Amino acid sequence: MSDTYRVRASSWASLFDCAHRWEGTHILGMRMPSSPRAQLGTAIHAATAAFDEAVLAGQAIRPVDVAPVLVDELTSPDREVDWSADELTRRDAERIGLQLVTRYCLEIAPRYHYVAVELEVVPWLIDCGGGIVIEIRGTLDRSRARADGTGVGICDLKSGVNAVSQGRAKTKGHAPQIGTYELLYERTTGQAVTLPADIIGLKTSGAPEVAVGQIHNAREQLIGSDDSPGLMDYAADMFRSGLFPPNPTSHLCSAKYCARWRVCKFKDDQP
Template sequence: MSVTTIRASSWGSLFDCAYKWEWIHILGHRSPSGPRTQLGTAIHASTAAFDSSRINGSNLSAYDTAEMLVHTLRNPDYEVDWRGSDITLAQAEAIGLKLHTMYCNEVSPRYDFVAVELTTKPLEIDCGGGVIVRLTGQLDRGRICKTSQGLGIGDVKSGGASVVKGVAKTKGHAPQIGTYEILYEHTTGEAITAPAHIIGLKTKGTPETGIGEIRGAKQMMVGTEEFPGLIQIGADMLRTGLFPPNPQSFLCSAKYCPRWSSCPYHE
């Protein structure tokens, strides 16, 4: 039997360009992270610290937890390439602190969080033909929210286009959300019954926050009698070893793809 571990956060990129996904997640090749990626990591660390303090009763302020943003931004756990960046460290820090404060004061109080950055139990799914897919993932940017409709996922997403006209962008996030829902139910035995919320934090232009809703993410992953789920389709790629390229991907460039220099499929 062949067991392939797939993190929740990588499902979307598998169906954006499977050829790139194979290079990174199967063959182990990665590029240095960019400054804006590191800015997102820092924002997620500080907002998670704030939300965790709400859950454990310590109720730290936005000011108290802002230190986590500065520390994470200045002390990355991996290589960050600032050369040729459109943003300096000082600018990234200023943007991050603004969004962190907005999140803590305006967004977080809307939610009743019951878990932040939950580490889930791996789930192995026998997809037939000798292929087992092991789903893993820490809800590293996700929260579990209690609502009138039950429990739901709240996932923080930052980026230059993460909010458009006051609404968080949801396109492309459903595979990760669906995997989170599967793993949460597997880990806790509690059902996810509420729609997921994408909490967008816009890092380019004027800092802005927004909320977007995703429904049916779990069903997209597991499928129905009428259509196969993304897990089954991904398993077919693993079984055959065929990972189709996507030259029309918006991320098909030397900047975003570590396979670019050896890929024969782009222009």
């Protein structure tokens, strides 16, 4: 008899940032309120997805038409938000979010021909050995599949204070999630992903910015060989052994981002 761990596709990449934090949230069920900027990101992604889905369906749509989606996510979220967690107020979040959604709809979305928006995937079962199975399921959250006549590629939206730097979207650290999305898209549709992934950055601090950066060969980090293990091999070892190592050097190692932080003996809380 096997033990199956059900994992959301969108959470998979954070396993490789700090597995100890990931275990606390996704296996042990430790929870904490969402931060204002995290909720702003959720609102931006919901509004842009509504816009892209309408375009994909052949509907006439304007940025102003999806503004209520963003506002609703900020004013009536389906999870607890601690608006005292940082300096971002709900009013400022709405202002920044509307600016970024408008710029995305007018400047970024027209560059692409999307063929899927936040696709629901066929569950992927990964046998770790020892009766342990990982089932990756859910949707390709915040991502779209695009086609350009020569192939298909993944676009993934990333928002945050550092999402854009020097006119380019930050791509560092996103390859594990992108590689997972590429593999899931292929398994779900039967269509090969042949184009590099585009990261669409939406900067939520200072003057709002939008920009694009590319990731090539993301799947190579995930898939191992006889000579070199991939991230999937390391993940299988973690689930099989039950050991999820900490990473106190993670930029998310703080009470603000980690539900396990207060009881974690590995954290670095020195000033």
